[in-house]
Amino acid sequence: MWYVNTIGSKYKYIKAIEEVIDKEVKGTRRVIEPFAGTYTISHLMVRKGLHVISNDIGWWSYSIGRALVGDGKWFGTAVRVVSVLESVRRVPSEGYDRKLKKDKMEEIARRLRENRVRGGRLVVSRGSYDEFLRKVKRVGRGSVVYIDTPKVFRSAKESVFKNFPKLDSWLIGKEVEYELWNESNVREHHERLFKLVSAVGVRKVIVECYKKAVPKVDEIERMMRKYWKVRRAHEFKNDITLVGEEK
């Protein structure tokens, strides 16, 4: 089983998420994941026999996806990324230069090799969700979209992903910048996201919400109702899963 046990990863919720996927994705062959992160959930869905088209803005995430589909060019980078993610609680603000543990890296390389996906069942791309959703407009029709947005917390001014561009710069050896979600743009991002998903014409939208994040779950529900019939499908600790379906 492929997983990355790090902050922001859905690893600790995997059992609960698996139940949601088993129940909600039944009867669909294709799933789209615009915010794949560590590829923990994309890989889970591939293991369920689904055809998964995934995306994330981070090069760090891209390297994991490409390594999982057997792209040797990205394998070493993915091993370094996962070693960093599993050894720190937060990505440091000045990139990452600490010496990585050799045995940890070997264990991760083994895990990546064992979980390689064959036969084009996982498509990996890198870019912003807007570009991605515009690109999948034709193939995405009738599929299910699984959404785990970058969370913005009321208590913290900045995104937990604020240092990820630094990690990317360190990995690919050139300056990387991208707009992070924060308190002032997070609503606008949700509105744009749902509008684009609705333009793809997906059959079902699964949105992982977090009670302590902004916008509040009620607000997200309201935004989704503009396009879909919405229900609360699952609740586990602070996580609530909203499901939107064609009206």
Ligand SMILES: C[S@@+](CC[C@H](N)C(=O)[O-])C[C@H]1O[C@@H](n2cnc3c(N)ncnc32)[C@H](O)[C@@H]1O
């Ligand atoms: C909550 S995480 C997803 C975690 C994932 N479910 C997992 O299990 O690892 C949100 C992801 O959104 C990505 N992200 C942030 N801004 C983005 C954007 N504008 N377009 C696409 N992805 C973005 C981040 O890089 C991060 O990996």
